[in-house]
Amino acid sequence: MESLLILHAAAALCAPWLTRLLGRDAFPLLALAPAAGFCYSLWVLASGVPEVSSSSWAPALGLSLSFRADEPGLLMMALVTGVGLLVMVYSSRYFPAGEAGLARFGGFMLAFAGAMLGLVMADDLFLLYVFWELTTVFSWLLIGYDPESRASRRAAMKALTLTTLGGLAMLAGFVVIGQAAGTYRLSAIVADPPRGGPVAAGLVLVLAGALAKSAIFPFSTWLPAAMAAPTPVSAYLHAAAMVKAGVYLLARLAPAFGDVPVWRAVAVPLGVLTMVLGGWRALRETDLKRLLAYGTVSQLGFLTILFGMGTRDAALAGVAMLLAHALFKAALFLVVGAVDHAAGTRDLNRLSGLWRSAPWLCAAAVLAGASMAGVPPLVGFVAKEAALESLLTWETFDTLALAGVVAGSALTVAYTLRFLWGAFGTKRGLRPSPAHRTPAAMFAPTALLSALGLALAPLAGVYDAAMSGYTGSFRDAGHGTHLALWTGAAVPLLLSLLIFAVGGLLFWARRPVARIGAALQFADSATLFWTVMRRLDLFAIQTTGIVQRGSVPDYLLITLASVAALGLFSFLYVTPPDLDLRIVAWQQPEQPFVVVLMVAAAALALAARAYVLLAVVTGLTGYGTALLFLAHGSPDLALTQFLAETLSLVVFALVLRRLPIEPVQARLRFPFRLAIGLVVGTVTAGAGMLAMEARQAEPVGGLMAGAAERAGAHNIVSALLLDIRAWDTLGESTVLVVLTLGVTSLVFLRRTSYTIERDEGGTARPPGRPHWLSSALPRGERALAFEVAARLTFHTVLVLSVYLLLVGHSLVGGGFAGGIVAGLAITVRYLAGGRYELAAAVPVHAGVLLGAGLTLSTGTALAGLLSSGAALTMLAADVTVPLLGTLHLSTGLLFDLGVYVTVIGMVQDVLRALGAELDRQIEKENAS
C-alpha cells in the first residue's frame, strides 16, 4: 500500500514537467496513478479483506506506518481512485489548452489524491491525522487555484481556517482516546473501545474535527465558498473525496463509540439541522454550482445522521448512501462544468432550452438527479429506503431524526427538480442558450458515473453481503434492514411517496419559497465568519498593543510584577499551615554593622541625583556585600567582590565624565517604583528564607571536599572552578572576551585596525629632568604623589597578583582575583600617567592577551581530551624540587593562567576603549 502512495507522490512531482511538455493531454497519463489505485482496490476485493501492512516509523514514540483496507476503507479507496481517474480525464478537456495554472493543478490534484488515499488506508491515529492535514493543505492550494482572484484566495483561506481548527481539536481528541485505549492503532481501538469520562470529551473533540471537514453546521460555511475552485476540483474534493473524510471517520468510529450517549447527542441533531438548512438554502441559489454545493452540505448532513445513529441498520444505509452520493454528486458537478463549458454561464436565470441542444448531457443529468432525489430503480432510492427503514424503530429520538430525514429528502427532491429545470429547461421569455458540443473526454466520465447509479442498483444485495464484515462489527443486532431495490416494506414506501409529493409542491411554488427563504434569513454565515475573524484580528492587535509596548521600563514592570504576583500567590496558597521558621537576627557579630551601612547606602542611592554619587554608593553596597560574604565564610568571594567592585567604580568614573551630571526624570512615579521594588525584594528574600527552611537533603557541597582532595587542591572553591566545573569557567572566560569585544566595538566604531598609542616625542616632559613615570599628564592634571605611588607599587602589586594566581589551589586567590589585581595595577598607572602611560605599562596589544588567555584555557581542555579522552581533564604530577620540597603541578595551573591573562587583557582593553579613546576624543573636541 505504501507503494501506491509513493506512486502518487512521484506522479505529483512529475506532473508540472509532464504538463509543460504535453499540455493538458498530460492529464490522462497522470490518471494512471489513480487507475493503479483503483485496480489495487479491485484486487484486494477479489483476494479478500482486510489487507494489512505495517512497518515501524518511530517505535519509541509508538508511531507506525500501518495501513489497513477493510470494507469501508476499500469502498473509499475505490471512490477516491475511481472518481479521481475520471476527473483527471475530464480535466484534460475542461481547461482551455495552454491555460497558465495547468502544471500546478495537475501536481496538486495528484498529491491530493495520494493524501486522500493515505487517509482512508491509515490504521494509525497519528498517521491518519498527518494525511488529514495534508488533504487540508492541498485543498487550500486547489481552491486557491486562481491566485489573482480575491474571492478564490479568501475562499481558500476560509476552508483552511475552519478545517484546520477542527483538525487541531481532533488531534487533541485522538490523544485522549489513544491514551485511554493504550494504543493508537485504529483497528485495535475499534475492537476494544475505551470508556469513561475523558473518552466522551475526546469524542466530542474528534467529532468537531470530522464535522468541520465534512462541512456540517456550524462549520458548513466554507463549502459553498469553496465553489470558487475549478469545477473538476469541486467534483472531486467537494463531492467524492475530501468532504467524505469526516463522514468516513464517523463510519470508522461508529461501531466502537456509537453507543456512547454523547456521540448521538452531538452528531444526529447537527446532521438534521445541516440537512434541512442546506436543502432550504439550495432552493434559492441561482448559481448552479452553489446550488449543488448547498445540496452537498445537506447530503453530508444526511450521512452524518446515519453514522451518528451508531446502529447497524443506519450504518448499512450510510455506506449505501456514501456510494450513491459519490456517484450522483460527482456526475452532477461534472454536468455543471459541461454546461458552463457549452453555454458559457451557470446562472439558471440565463440558461434556457439546453435539453434540446445538449440532449445526452441532459439525459445523464436526469439520471444522476433521479438518483439524488431517490427515484426508483436507482442506488439513491435503495440507500434512502434503507435509511427510512433503519430509523423506523418508533423510539422518540429515532422518530425525530426520521422526521428530519423526511423533511430533508423532500427538500432534496425540490432542489433536484430546480437544478434540472434550471440547467436544461426552457424558460419563458428567454432565448434558447447557444451551446457548443461537449467533448467526449468530458461527457464520458459524466455519463459513466450516472449510468453506474443505475447499473449498481440491482446489485444491492451483493453490496449488502460484501459490507457484512463492517456492519457485523456493531454491537446491536439491528432489526433486519437490508439493501434491496424492492423491500416490500410499506411504511418507507409511503414516506417516499410523501417526500415526492412535498418535493414536487415545493418546486411548483419555487418563487414564493425563494422569497420566503430570503425573508427568513436572519444571519449570513459568511458575514458571521468574517466578522468573527475580524474581531479576532482586532483582539490580536489590541493584545499586542498591551503586551508589546516597546518600552524597557514597561517590560521590566510587567516581568517584575509577574514575579511578585507569582510569589505572593504561592505564598498565600501553597504555604503549609504548620510553617515554623527558626529565625535569629544574625549569626555573626559583624553582620548588623555591615547591614546598617548597606541599608544607608541603598537609601542614599535612591535619593542621589548626581551620577557620581550614585556610582559611589552602589560601590559601597558592593563592598558591604563583600563583607557579608566574608562573614559567611567565603573569603574567595569577598576578595573577588572587592576587586571587581573597585574596578567597576573606575570604569564608571571613566564613562561618567562624558555624560550630563543628572538624569532625565523617570516617567513612573517614585512611590510606585519603590512599592514594586519593595514587593519584589520581599518576595525574593522571603522565597530564599522559605527555600532555606524547606531544605531536606544533605547539601551536595559536602561531597566536594573529597573531590578537591583528589584534584590535589586545598581550596575547595578553587578546585570547583578549575576542575569540577571547569566547563563553566571556560565559558565564563569566553563571555568576558565577547563582552570586551562589545565594549571596544561600541567605542572605536569604524576603525578596524589600531595600534597602541605611544608617546611621540615628549609631549609633557621637560627635557633633562628625571620622572617617576615614562609619560605624564599635562601640567594642570598631574598629581605628583599619585605618580610616585603608582611607580613604587606597580611591580609589587604585579608580584602580588602572580602570588595570588599561584596559591589559588591551596589558599585564597586564583586566576580571576590575580588578574583583577594586575588589572588594577595597570589602572593606577593609566590614571596617574594618562594614555601613553597605559601603552608603556602593557606594551602588548590587548587582543594578543585575550587570544593568548583563551588559547591557554582551551589548549588545556584539548590536552585533557587528547590524553585521557575527556575534555578539561586536568593532568597532574608531583615533582620533588630541591629546596622547595614536593610541588603538586597540574595543568589546572595552566588553565588558571589562561584565565589570569584573559582578565588582564580585558582590563587593558576596557581602559584603552573607555579611557584612552575617550581621552583622545575629548582632546580633539577641546582642540577644535
Place this chain on the structure above:
Amino acid sequence: MTIPLLPFAASGVLIATGVTLMLERSLVRLLAGVVMLGNGVNLLIVTSSGSPGSPPILGRFPQEGMADPLPQAMVLTAIVITLGVTAFLLAMVHRSWQLTGSDEVQDDTEDRRVRLRARAGELSEAVRRRQEEYRRLLAEERVQRPTEKEARRRLRLRRREALRLMRHAIRQERARQALALDPELEGDD
C-alpha cells in the same frame, strides 16, 4: 535550619533598591540598579545555602564547620560576569550619549505604532473625529454645569446628537469593512 534575618534583609533591600532604580529611564541609573540587584541575588544565594562557617580550605580549617563551597563557586562566576556586563553597558551608555545626547532609554517606534493602532481600534479617521467630538462635549458639560434648565436641555440635545452621529459612523464603518472583507457579498471580485 536557623535563618539569619539580617543578611536576608540586606539582600531584600538591595533587590528592592535595584528594582526601583531599574524602572527608571536613565541608562546609568538602570545600570546601577542591575549591579545592585545582582549583588542582592548573589548575597541571597550564598546566605540561603546554609549556615555560615569557616572558609572551605582543607588542612587549615576543620571540615565539619565549613561553609558550603558549591554556591560560592557559582556566585564567583556571577561576580566576574557582572563586572564584564557593567563595562559593556557603560560602553552602551556612552554610545547612546554620542547618538542622542542623553542616556535615556528610547521606546521602539514600531511597537509604539502598533500601540497607537490598537488604541484606535483600526477605525477610520471619520469615526475617530466623531468620537473626539462626543468626548469633548461630555467634558464641556462636566465643566460648564449650566444652571438654567433651557441651557442644560440644549447641551443634552447636542450631546445626544453627537452620540447618534458617532454610532452611525461606526455602523457605516463596520458595514464598509464587512463589504471589503467578504467578496461573496459583492460578487466574484
